[in-house]
Amino acid sequence: MRYLRNTLAAGILSIATFTAQAESLGFEGGGSASLTGIVPQSMAPYAAKEDVDLQVVLGQSLTKSVMKVAAGRLDLAVAPPPAITAMKAGAGPYKGSPEQAKKLSGNLRALFGFSASAIHAIVWADSGIESWKDLRGKRVFIGPPAGSAAGQSAGLIEQASGGLVAGTDYEGIKLPWGAALQGFQDGQFDVYMGFYPIGSQALNELSLQRPIRILSVNDEVIKSPGWTEFQRQQVTGLATIPANTYSGQANADQAITTGTTLMMVVTNAKLNDDTAYKLTKAFWNNIDAMKQANALMKQVDPSQPFTGVNVPLHPGAARYYQEQGIEIPADLM
Template sequence: MGKSTKLPLAGAALTATLALAACGGDTGGLSAPDEDEQGGQSGTSASLATSWGPSDTDWYLYGAESMALIEESSALDITVQESAGSEENAIRMDAGEVDLGMIDVQGAETALGEHELAALYPISIVLWQLVVGADTDAETPADLDGLHWNAGPIGGGSTQITMDALEALGVTPDYYEAGLGDAVSAYAGRQIEGFSYRGAGVQATGAILEASSSRPINLINFADEDIATVQDQNPAIVPVDIPGGTYSDVPNDIQTLGYWGVIVAAAPELSEDVAYEVTAQFWENIDEVNERLPQTEGLTPEVAIDELLLPLHPGAARYYEEQGIDIPEDMIR
């Protein structure tokens, strides 16, 4: 097994003005572009509803930040809604309740089976932080067996993938199913022994800092053989290092699970022009995207095409082809 992926330590948790964000509510689905008086692709206009994750997670903040940037630089009117996560987003896109959303590809497959969603672009590499109380003395995945532990909320794509990874290792915690905020409260109140958080980058996460302030934490370390076993079940998994000192309770480097399969997706019925416009505005503003979303640093259209695990929307494919990237025909939905 090769060395773990080492990612640069990003800044503190993002702060964002979320005036754009609209929590809940069905604001549309598969909007067609309006005619623009000035013409030209940059004038494509439409009202879009997008769905991301629970409002207390980085994914929701990333959604609000990235969609705000795209809205600012285009004629699109975009709302950001919270959800349980990837599986719910996939179902809502498939049903035409929202136009775009953040999905974990495998989570979408779990939710929809032979789904018909299409990719626009990846959002980042993500990694798991498996938190456990320092007072449990748990250090490895095997130590989670039988512990009352939270893998995530029902409907979250990462929840099922986390459970599948532990099952591949023969580990079965006594699962507690709750959103991140409730899990942190349950951890502080000693109702559970820990919880899983999957997010972008290796920066300290606010929810884990909050948990550690009331009860010291440890992070579960995956040995090389653990990673190899999980990869047999899920080849997309890669090892990633969380640097020691990211949390004051955890002085040593921790090897954990990483994954490239989290993307911004749309239903194929979304207008080709709108899909093109969203994709184009993301990439044409990538420097500012990097400033707002540190986990996208180093991401290029070429990397995106190499890493995408879902076929492209025709509108997105048109943008990539305009950049001189050869797109195999079977990679277009």
């Protein structure tokens, strides 16, 4: 499963300096502007100090990356917990080969979890859309054709709006992430459900081009059983976008409450225990330095290392947490 590379393959970002003694591991993540890409990039230099060379490949479809890890064709990946749930059930993106997905899901082990992107429900400030109920009859980008985002967006909208359903009450548009942002700017749809770290420069630039409004989920919804069930089913957390985060936001005087995606770093059960230990140690022992280097990492909470984790911990990762005196939930052992 592990492999050595003396040269960089096209499209691969090698952050760590390769040495003859270093163990080289492939690590796939998402977009470079999201924490699904920022976490592996930030982790790589510190893994190198533990003699583990991470070959980071970004811009991947994480549901596919997870399958590659489970099959032993990739060492590490950032994984959306809902994808693991779907894999165990042979559903969603894995319905084409359900039995294989179910079988391979048992090979996955986690190193840690983290809170990733806040779900930004964005409309143009002059669109006339000021509440979730105003989405009725509108065209709404909810996420890419594959992956977990569309379900998370649709679920959040249903709860926040009091029951609006994609395909019935509004048109749910599915496009790749890059095409979606451009499509929103070109007026192809009315609402852009953007998944970004809080304070994303890309969203700040968008708001400066033309004023935006970000819809907030009210406290009554957050306290409801429906919201609790939505969080359980879609494996989401809660995020607050502070007031005045984006320069061109029309309602910047108020803090925005919304959902946030949860992610984890997974590997194969066959990964060497010492390597899993080194990787977990490299991440958490250097989390403060990573936050100083990239402010978007600030929402990663070291007091919650098992956020979103829904597969057993790798024994090497478990050893690190035990040494730190961190209690591990029984279902993750």
